[in-house]
Amino acid sequence: MILYNENMKVFITGADGALGRATQETLRREHIQYVATDIGQLDIANFKQVNETLLKHRPDVILHFAAISNVDACEQQKDLALRVNALGTLGLAIMARRINAKLLYVSTNFVFNGTHEKPYDEYAPLNPVNEYGRTKMLGEYYVRDICTAYYIVRTSWLFGPGAKTHISKFLTASDKPQTLNALCDQFASFTYTVDLAEALFTILKSDNYGIYHVVNSGVGSWLDFAVKSQDIMKFKTAINAVKTEELNLPAARPRYAPLASTAYPFLFGHTLRSWEDALTDFCKYLTSHINR
Ligand SMILES: NC(=O)c1ccc[n+]([C@@H]2O[C@H](COP(=O)([O-])OP(=O)(O)OC[C@H]3O[C@@H](n4cnc5c(N)ncnc54)[C@H](OP(=O)(O)O)[C@@H]3O)[C@@H](O)[C@H]2O)c1
Numbered sequence: 001m002i003l004y005n006e007n008m009k010v011f012i013t014g015a016d017g018a019l020g021r022a023t024q025e026t027l028r029r030e031h032i033q034y035v036a037t038d039i040g041q042l043d044i045a046n047f048k049q050v051n052e053t054l055l056k057h058r059p060d061v062i063l064h065f066a067a068i069s070n071v072d073a074c075e076q077q078k079d080l081a082l083r084v085n086a087l088g089t090l091g092l093a094i095m096a097r098r099i100n101a102k103l104l105y106v107s108t109n110f111v112f113n114g115t116h117e118k119p120y121d122e123y124a125p126l127n128p129v130n131e132y133g134r135t136k137m138l139g140e141y142y143v144r145d146i147c148t149a150y151y152i153v154r155t156s157w158l159f160g161p162g163a164k165t166h167i168s169k170f171l172t173a174s175d176k177p178q179t180l181n182a183l184c185d186q187f188a189s190f191t192y193t194v195d196l197a198e199a200l201f202t203i204l205k206s207d208n209y210g211i212y213h214v215v216n217s218g219v220g221s222w223l224d225f226a227v228k229s230q231d232i233m234k235f236k237t238a239i240n241a242v243k244t245e246e247l248n249l250p251a252a253r254p255r256y257a258p259l260a261s262t263a264y265p266f267l268f269g270h271t272l273r274s275w276e277d278a279l280t281d282f283c284k285y286l287t288s289h290i291n292r
Pocket of ligand 1: 013014015016017018019020038039040042043044045064065066067068069070084088106107108109136155156157158159162163164
């Protein structure tokens with residue numbers, strides 16, 4: 001059993017992404033030593049490089065965030081999505097086992113098909129409707145089959161500094177356009193990267209291995225998110241409700257795929273705050289950082 005110690009060494013893939021940035025903040029604050037890599041330092045689709053890099057650093061914990069996270073890009077570049085999201089994860093799972101490191105793999109609510117009438121818990125059957133979800137699901141299978149000391153953390157609709165979603169980018173922009181399109185017919189959970197990073201730190205300190213759903217509480221559409229942001233930030237942009245079919249996107253989307261979190265509150269006695277409260281904090285952060 002590998003127990004938490006303050007001298008543990010953490011290794012991050014995809015460290016320049018939204019979740020990577022928030023997690024680095026948490027680790028710095030907690031004085032944990034870490035090695036942060038993104039594609040410039042370590043391309044996870046190159047197994048030889050993954051092998052050499054992990055043998056060199058020999059971390060105690062691998063936080064595996066690297067992915068092609070753009071859902072439509074995965075549909076348009078299926079081979080790349082498979083190489084990075086699925087095979088990249090295969091290589092990391094093999095190396096985690098070889099060097100006896102714990103592996104924390106971040107997965108997605110898009111492993112579900114979105115036809116449920118209630119939020120998906122950790123035990124719901126996987127049935128993705130697009131290549132992003134399928135390749136992330138294959139990544140999950142590799143981690144489960146190869147590693148014993150692993151955590152699979154599924155999350156949904158990240159927002160926070162550096163997040164690439166349409167509305168996160170809109171909120172971060174100092175020059176706001178006159179109109180903002182917001183989807184009104186897809187529903188899921190929202191997750192503030194700062195809150196998720198804290199939860200990941202709680203999980204990785206433990207040896208409570210397994211599958212987790214970690215999201216802020218509550219369910220909404222991007223339209224709900226945009227309207228709540230406007231309430232808080234008072235921007236003048238007009239919000240247009242749009243339906244998925246109007247956008248003609250390359251990848252299908254699950255219509256209703258919120259996550260129900262059961263293992264995390266049971267094992268750690270903690271539930272993440274509502275997405276509205278987390279969004280209020282994010283908007284405060286933006287107000288103090290934009291136009292400075
Ligand atoms: N964003 C969401 O709403 C969401 C929801 C559920 C789950 N997740 C999962 O959460 C994790 C973190 O998401 P995120 O939003 O922080 O994603 P992100 O901002 O796209 O970060 C992922 C990082 O991985 C990098 N990367 C891409 N290909 C790579 C490769 N071959 N080798 C090494 N690095 C590579 C990306 O670089 P480029 O920017 O150059 O591509 C990016 O810096 C991902 O595994 C994602 O699947 C995200």
